[in-house]
Amino acid sequence: MMQNIFDTHAHYCSRQFDADRGELMAALPAGGVAGVLECATHSGDAPRVLELARSQPFVYAALGIHPESIIEEDAATVAVYHGDWRAELRAMRPLFDDPKVVAVGEIGLDHHWPVPRQAQLELFEAQLQLAAELDLPVSVHDREAHAEMYELLRRYKPRGVLHCYSGSAEDAVWLTGQGMYLGFGGAVTYKGAKRAARVLAAIEPRWAVLETDCPYMAPEPVRGRRNDSRNIAHVAAYIGGIWQMEPQAVLDLTAANARECFRIV
DSSP states (O other), X not given: OOOOEEEEEEOTTSGGGTTTHHHHHHHXXXXXXXXXXXXXXXXXXHHHHHHHHHHOTTEEEEEOOOGGGGTOTTSHHHHTTTTOHHHHHXXXXXXXXXXXXXXEEEEEEEOSSOOOHHHHHHHHHHHHHHHHHHTOOEEEEEESOHHHHHHHHHHHOOOXXXXXXXXXXXXXXXXXXXXXXXXXXXXXGSTTOHHHHHHHHHSOGGGEEEOOOBTSOOOTTSTTSOOOGGGHHHHHHHHHHHHTOOHHHHHHHHHHHXXXXXXXX
């Protein structure tokens, strides 16, 4: 059985885990999971994320406001703050003092959904500034927004992870060159994922981390089911084929990378 799985992007506070969250969290270490970064998407789920991290020694928290929260009616950004993300971010600020918070996330840009562009750019920039002020890494969401995303990453040069990396091998080289880790999950195992294979071949393995984005994005051969951190073993086996490494060696290397990125001893 695989050991030392570090999942750098999870959403165990999602409703899809409500029925069996306790049992699942208890089962993960026995399934080889050594670390999980649980990511908030707005102030409504931030306390739950922090509570989960405090209750499990292997779980750490990332707190932030996701761009989609600007338009999601059940997100606190809309339901409580009526779109005033600045007030929301101020209200969240004390939560970052907790030692289990190791990153600002999930933050970023999303042009797939009809999120107002200026609002999400300003929100992302404010959270990059917060990460710099707190000296924390970021967990970044970039969906169909490479041009603006890369411009801001060049300007701010944050540490952290570009989660579910979907850019080119060429961009991967300069991104890792300025200290960004790239997150790879179940999508790399899908039939059409040629680009991810080129990226993995182009970068130094020290800049790769593994993730689930659970409950979403389950890898082959469990695609279509609810995802959890144990399934990273399938991702490691696929990447091992590209790097000519044993899957366990891939897990050990990427877990060390994750601990380095998020300063987890």
